[in-house]
Each structure stands twice: as structure tokens, then as C-alpha cells.
Amino acid sequence: MNDSDNTLMTGALSRDEELDVLFGVINRFIGYFTRQAVPRTGNDTSVEYPFVAMDTRQAYEQLRLARSYLQDRGLFRPGLKCIDIGCGIGNILLLAELLEFDVFGIEKDPASLQIARNLVGERQVAEVDIWTFAGLADFDVLYYFRPFCEKTRQVTFERLVEQQCKPGAILIANRKMDEGIDTDPRFLRIAEALPIWCKIGR
Structure with missing residues (x-):
């Protein structure tokens, strides 16, 4: 091993540091698209959020x-179905696809919808409101990041998702x-520190 090899090894990044770099790059791109979508949102921001990027x-x-x-x-198995609601x-x-x-x-907001379709494909994103979507039972993983800022609508939405998922x-x-999901016998929390549950009963 020569001196240049030693320099490379001592300057090597840990796996977490490498992930920080990659996630940092991803976040810059997300920020770029967010700045395009949010000012043009069609959502009613008195009860709904415009697009907000999850960490x-x-x-x-x-x-x-x-x-x-x-x-x-x-x-x-590869190909299990994952839906992002909103x-x-x-x-x-994109993250789920890579996994x-x-x-x-x-997504019902046209400002975000077209960006999503450009990123993942026209057929992967439907312009539809959650209140009229009837396909939640088709999915193996369901994801959301609170779409409503008004509590009554948000709680109604949450219960709808919990009722319809298989x-x-x-x-x-x-x-x-x-917070009722944690005492609901239909659901088992599978990560203590993260909001992830498995539906175990009807």
C-alpha cells in the first residue's frame, strides 16, 4: 500500500456520510420541483396542504x-403494489420504485400532478380525489403525509384509509x-419510533 492509498482510505466516507450526500442531492432536486409546484397549487389551503416534502x-x-x-x-416479492395517497x-x-x-x-392538484407524471410516468399517477378513489384495497403498502390541515377532514380521511386497506x-x-389506531385490534404497530402499522384484521 502506498501513501496515496493511505490518503484515500483515511479520507473515506462512512456509509452514513455517503447517504447524507445522496439524500442531500435528492433534497435539492425536491426543493427545485417544490418551488415550481407550491405557488401554483390548486388546493384549498384553508383545509388542505399544498405539496410538502417529507424528509x-x-x-x-x-x-x-x-x-x-x-x-x-x-x-x-418485487412488484408488490405501493400507493402514495396525495x-x-x-x-x-421514486423511492418506493427503487425498493x-x-x-x-x-393527486388532485394539477400543479404537482404533472411533475409527478413526468418523474414516474403517466400511468403511475392518477388525477383523482381521495374521497372518490375506490382502489385502496388493491395495495400492499399505503403511504401518506397528512394531506389536510383541518382536523375533522384529516381524521375522516385517516379512518377511511384504515377501513378500506386490506x-x-x-x-x-x-x-x-x-391516535386510535394504536388501540385498534385490526392494526399492529411494527415500528415503535415510526408511524408504520400492519393491518392484521378486518
């Missing part, structure tokens, strides 16, 4: 844990307002 590292960890939970039980610009769909899920997003599905529910 990329945390979203990745949530999806990775969902995948690992299924894999540990022999239930994971997918915004599609950043979560080998078959991804689909629903047994065996994984629910990643960021910034929930209704």
Missing part, C-alpha cells in the same frame, strides 16, 4: 422497514391526528 431519509427508512417486515415473513410531485414514488415496489400515486397491508401514516 427523504425518514421516508426511505419507512419504506425500507415496510419492505423488510414483509421480507422477513416471506411475503415480499403523492405531490412523486418523490416518494422494487410497483408504484401508483393519486388485511396484511402496511400503512405508513405520517403526522396522524387520530
Whole structure:
């Protein structure tokens, strides 16, 4: 080993440092698209959020844990279906796709919708409102980042998702307002520090 090899080794980044770099780059791109979408939002911001980007590292960890939970039980295979409910610009769909899920997003805000379609494909993102979407039971992983800023609508939305998702599905529910899921016998929390549940009963 020569001196230049020693220099390279001592200057090497740890895995966490490498991930910080990668997530930093991803976040810069998300910020760029967010600045395009938010000023043009068609959402009613008195009750709904415009697109808000979830922390990329945390979203990745949530999806990775969902995948690992299924894999540990022999239930994971490439192509399991993952939906982002209110997918915004599609950043979560990209992460899920890289983890080998078959991804689909629903979004009603035209400003975010077109960006998401450009990123993941026209057929992967539907322009539809959650209140009229009837396909939640088709998915193995369901993801959302609180779409409503008004509590009554948010809690109604959460209960709708919990009622319609199928047994065996994984629910990643960021910034929930209704804490009743933790005492609901239909759901098992699978990550103590993260809002991830498996639906175990009807």
C-alpha cells in the first residue's frame, strides 16, 4: 500500500456520510420541483396542504422497514403494489420504485400532478380525489403525509384509509391526528419510533 492509498482510505466516507450526500442531492432536486409546484397549487389551503416534502431519509427508512417486515415473513416479492395517497410531485414514488415496489400515486392538484407524471410516468399517477378513489384495497403498502390541515377532514380521511386497506397491508401514516389506531385490534404497530402499522384484521 502506498501513501496515496493511505490518503484515500483515511479520507473515506462512512456509509452514513455517503447517504447524507445522496439524500442531500435528492433534497435539492425536491426543493427545485417544490418551488415550481407550491405557488401554483390548486388546493384549498384553508383545509388542505399544498405539496410538502417529507424528509427523504425518514421516508426511505419507512419504506425500507415496510419492505423488510414483509421480507422477513416471506411475503415480499418485487412488484408488490405501493400507493402514495396525495403523492405531490412523486418523490416518494421514486423511492418506493427503487425498493422494487410497483408504484401508483393519486393527486388532485394539477400543479404537482404533472411533475409527478413526468418523474414516474403517466400511468403511475392518477388525477383523482381521495374521497372518490375506490382502489385502496388493491395495495400492499399505503403511504401518506397528512394531506389536510383541518382536523375533522384529516381524521375522516385517516379512518377511511384504515377501513378500506386490506388485511396484511402496511400503512405508513405520517403526522396522524387520530391516535386510535394504536388501540385498534385490526392494526399492529411494527415500528415503535415510526408511524408504520400492519393491518392484521378486518
